[in-house]
Amino acid sequence: MLKGRVWKFGNNIDTDQIYPGKYLPLTDKKEMARHSMEGVPEAEKFIENVKSGDIIVAGKNFGCGSSREHAVITIKGVGVGCIIAESFASIFYRNAINLGLPVIECPDVKLIKEGDYIIVDPAKGEIINPDKNESYKGLPLSGLELEIIKAEGLLNYLKKHG
Amino acid sequence: MTIIERILSNKVGREVHIGERIWVPLDLVTMRDFGGPNAILEYKENFGDAPLFDPAKVAITFDLHIPPRNEKVARNQQICREFAKATGARLFDINQGIGQHILWEHGMVQEGDAIIGTDSHMNLLGAFGAFASGVGTTDIVAGMRYGKFWYRVPKTIKIKLRGKSKKFVGAKDVILWVLKNLGTDGAINRAVEFSGDIIEPIGVTGRITLASMVTELSGEIGFFQSTVHSLQSTVEYEKVYEFDVSDISPQIACPHSPDNVKDVKDIAGTPIDQVFIGSCTNGRYEDLEQAAKILKGRKIKTRLIIVPASTKVAQEALKHGLYEIFFDAGAVVVNPGCSLCTTGHPGILAPGERMVSTSNRNFIGKLGKGGEIWLASPQTAAASAIRGEITEPGTLC
Numbered sequence: 001m002l003k004g005r006v007w008k009f010g011n012n013i014d015t016d017q018i019y020p021g022k023y024l025p026l027t028d029k030k031e032m033a034r035h036s037m038e039g040v041p042e043a044e045k046f047i048e049n050v051k052s053g054d055i056i057v058a059g060k061n062f063g064c065g066s067s068r069e070h071a072v073i074t075i076k077g078v079g080v081g082c083i084i085a086e087s088f089a090s091i092f093y094r095n096a097i098n099l100g101l102p103v104i105e106c107p108d109v110k111l112i113k114e115g116d117y118i119i120v121d122p123a124k125g126e127i128i129n130p131d132k133n134e135s136y137k138g139l140p141l142s143g144l145e146l147e148i149i150k151a152e153g154l155l156n157y158l159k160k161h162g
Numbered sequence: 163m164t165i166i167e168r169i170l171s172n173k174v175g176r177e178v179h180i181g182e183r184i185w186v187p188l189d190l191v192t193m194r195d196f197g198g199p200n201a202i203l204e205y206k207e208n209f210g211d212a213p214l215f216d217p218a219k220v221a222i223t224f225d226l227h228i229p230p231r232n233e234k235v236a237r238n239q240q241i242c243r244e245f246a247k248a249t250g251a252r253l254f255d256i257n258q259g260i261g262q263h264i265l266w267e268h269g270m271v272q273e274g275d276a277i278i279g280t281d282s283h284m285n286l287l288g289a290f291g292a293f294a295s296g297v298g299t300t301d302i303v304a305g306m307r308y309g310k311f312w313y314r315v316p317k318t319i320k321i322k323l324r325g326k327s328k329k330f331v332g333a334k335d336v337i338l339w340v341l342k343n344l345g346t347d348g349a350i351n352r353a354v355e356f357s358g359d360i361i362e363p364i365g366v367t368g369r370i371t372l373a374s375m376v377t378e379l380s381g382e383i384g385f386f387q388s389t390v391h392s393l394q395s396t397v398e399y400e401k402v403y404e405f406d407v408s409d410i411s412p413q414i415a416c417p418h419s420p421d422n423v424k425d426v427k428d429i430a431g432t433p434i435d436q437v438f439i440g441s442c443t444n445g446r447y448e449d450l451e452q453a454a455k456i457l458k459g460r461k462i463k464t465r466l467i468i469v470p471a472s473t474k475v476a477q478e479a480l481k482h483g484l485y486e487i488f489f490d491a492g493a494v495v496v497n498p499g500c501s502l503c504t505t506g507h508p509g510i511l512a513p514g515e516r517m518v519s520t521s522n523r524n525f526i527g528k529l530g531k532g533g534e535i536w537l538a539s540p541q542t543a544a545a546s547a548i549r550g551e552i553t554e555p556g557t558l559c
Contacts, residue, residue, distance in 0.1 A: 012347070016525075061347045061380060065525075067197070067282055069298040087350050090382055091282065091296055098300040142183040144312060154304050154312075155208050162308065 001121055002082045002102065004053040007046055008114035009037075013058055014065035015092065019074045021066075032070060033077025052079030055120065057112045059085065063092020072099045082120050084109060084127065084138060097145050098154040106138030122146065164318035164397055165385040166353040169293045173276050182315050186293075188219065189275040191305040194261055195224040196506065197280030199238040201302040202245045208303060215309030217250030221270060223261035224254060227506045228499045235506075251306075259472030259498030260442045262286055262294075267474050278305050283442050283522065285383040286374035289366060293383060316353045316382045317400040323358035325408035330555040332452065333368030334444060334520065334539035336360065337375045338413035339405065342423035349381030352400065357387040360407050367448040374443040375522050378420040412554050414518075415537035418526040426542055426554045435515040436465040437547040438502040439540050444520035445471030445498075447478045453544040454484045456555055457491040463550030466493040467509050469501040493547075505529060518546045 017039030019032070026032050037046050056075065062085035063071060072095045075083070082102045086109050096103045102122045111134065112118065112127070119128040125140030141149070151157035163171065170178045173186050193201050214220050222242045230236040239256070246253035258264045261281060265271050273291035277284065280302055287294035301311050323336060341348070354376050361369065369386055376384035412426040439445075439453050450470060468488050470476040476498050479485060488495050502509045503521045511517055511533025520543050524535035536552065545555040 061350060064346075064380060067280065067296055067298045069300060087347070089380060090351055091298060093351075094301060095298040098298065098304075142314075144183045148312075154300050158304055158308050159208075 001119055002053070002055065003117070003119050004055040004081055005051070006055050006057050006112055006114055006116045006118055007050065008112070009040060009056060009058040009062075011059035012061045012064055013040065015063060015068050015071040016065055018063065018071040019068065024068065024070060029073060029077050032074050036074040036078045047078070050078045050080065053081045054079065055118060056080055056083045057085070057109050058083065059109060060087050062088050063096075064089040067091045067095070069095045069099060072096050072101055076101050082122070084112070084120065097148055100149050100152040102141060102149055104138040104141070106136055108136035111136060122149070164353065164399070165355055165387075166293065166318060166383065167315065169274055169276070169291075170313070170315060172274055173293075178315050180315050180317050183312055184315060185310045186276045186313050188278060188305050188309050188311060189272070190219050190221060190265070190270055190277040191302060191309075192221045192223060192261060192265065192277065192279035192284075193302055194222070194226055194280055195228070195235070195239050195242060196226045197299065197302075198222050199241045201280065201299045201306070202241055204299055204303045205306055209307050212307065214249050214251060214306050218252070219309070220249070220251040220306055221265060222246055222251055222253045223258065223264060224256050225258075225260045225499045226504060228256035228497065230256075231506070231508070257473060259470065259475070260445065260500055262442055263445070263471040263475075266290060267472060278302065278311055283374050283377050285376055285381075286370050286442060288376070288383040288385045289369040289373040291385065295382065296377070316351055318353040318355055319349055320355045320357065320399040320402045322402065322404040323356060323360045323407050324404060325359055325406045327360060327407045327410065330412055330541050331407070331410050332539050332541065333360075333364045333371035335410055335413040336405075336407055337372050338415055338420075338423045338537065339410045341375065341378055341415065341421040342413070343405070344379055344403065344421075346378060346419060346421045347380045349376060349379035352381050354379070354381045354384040355387060355399070356384060358407075361386050365448060367446040370446060371443050375420070378522055412539065412542050412556075414542060414552065415524055417524055417534040417536065420522065420524060420537060426538065426552060430552055430554055430557070432552040433516070434464055434518050434536070434546055434551060436467065436509070436511060436517040437543050438467050438469070438509070438517060438519040438521065439543050440467075440469030440471065440501055441503050441519070441521035442471060442500070443522040444540050445469060445475065447475045449520065449540045450475070450479050450484055451482070453540040454487045456541055456544040456558065457493070457548070458487045460491055460548050462492045462547040464547055466491070466547040467496055467502060468493050469496045470498045472498050502529060518543050518552065
């Protein structure tokens with residue numbers, strides 16, 4: 001179970017908004033995390049207040065654009081524990097799982113508001129909003145995806161299981 | 163079964179189903195001069211000197227920064243060369259062209275193959291009936307060592323392209339029309355199957371154009387029913403879209419989104435500063451030939467940069483006199499590669515400049531801060547270069 005406060009973003013948040021291309025040469029993960037979501041209008045509020053375990057909730061096509069894994073690394077770097085979106089760009093979705101970050105597709109993201117406290121069960125795809133007494137049905141992660149996340153990434157998983 | 167289900171079932175050795183996560187054995191793992199060096203460094207960090215799963219099935223293609231423009235890029239290419247030498251991976255150096263195109267030309271892409279690469283337009287290999295996917299560094303590192311990748315079997319949508327296209331309307335106009343109608347998330351996480359009267363006449367070159375821009379629809383990959391035999395009666399598509407291509411006139415995607423598409427005639431006369439003909443979407447011989455037919459005997463009024471997709475394409479163009487037509491018209495012809503699809507290559511726009519491009523993306527800042535990119539067919543691009551303004555090719559006389 002993942003629990004945290006919601007940061008809400010819109011549709012088509014591309015990898016250049018998540019992690020601007022000008023920071024691609026950075027390799028230190030802490031330094032990379034400082035520029036997380038820097039391309040969105042609400043960037044300053046996010047980067048100053050985001051806490052470990054917080055959850056990003058977004059609209060359609062989250063992570064579209066380039067195949068850069070920096071976009072996942074920077075979001076993980078600030079401690080975000082999960083991303084829920086109406087849909088994800090395929091490459092971003094893969095990269096997130098491959099780097100151990102749970103991503104859940106859910107059609108009801110409009111009902112979740114910024115600042116809501118939610119509880120997410122990635123295995124069931126279930127999202128609970130206790131303060132509003134609501135729950136939303138997302139797409140559960142598969143057994144394989146959960147195992148890759150548990151191993152903290154694809155390479156660790158393959159080193160163990162081949 | 164849809165085409166993607168059939169290809170993946172064959173690869174896996176059992177029937178696969180939509181939504182299922184599967185391990186796909188790979189026939190080819192490829193990386194480029196951009197993306198490749200990171201994957202190599204990460205491979206070494208994780209696996210040291212451990213051998214590749216199959217050196218004959220790992221390829222490195224240099225297509226972005228060729229020849230290298232600075233020391234950093236030169237060093238990155240050196241890392242790739244050293245790795246290829248040490249591991250036996252196949253290397254295509256600076257003299258070949260765009261990765262997907264040269265891999266196909268060298269017989270490394272076969273119908274039914276499963277391929278991953280560090281290029282978001284890897285999926286254009288669907289034009290040849292192969293399954294191919296653009297991926298991030300981690301997938302490439304894992305693929306090089308273990309020869310497999312995990313995949314979520316996608317749903318398929320069908321796009322029927324009925325009728326005969328008008329003169330000066332080609333595959334690019336058709337796919338821009340589709341983008342206008344479906345939007346940039348029109349095929350999100352979906353495979354696409356194209357069918358209809360135009361699939362045969364547009365040839366391999368046109369099918370590459372359609373397949374490459376499935377990426378702009380956020381789709382996984384595009385296939386063609388004429389290239390992969392299909393038992394249509396047993397196929398269930400999530401959605402079927404039908405377009406009559408005889409309705410379509412030349413199309414252009416205005417800044418800054420590939421679905422911001424208008425009829426060329428509605429914005430004709432808009433002044434431009436540069437034209438680019440090439441890219442993985444429109445850089446084949448037939449694309450250059452269409453441009454040459456319009457440029458022949460005419461002089462351009464704006465900068466025109468022409469880039470063949472591969473050396474093989476360039477040789478064919480040279481043999482058939484296309485270079486002479488291009489030079490006579492006043493064009494610059496650049497060595498084969500990705501060229502003006504990225505800021506990595508000479509040809510960047512100054513702030514406020516407009517470029518008509520035959521490539522596939524027109525995002526803000528893609529070719530220099532403040533420059534605008536307008537996506538069109540080789541014919542519209544050539545006609546626009548002649549007038550120095552956006553021009554419908556049929557209006558030149």
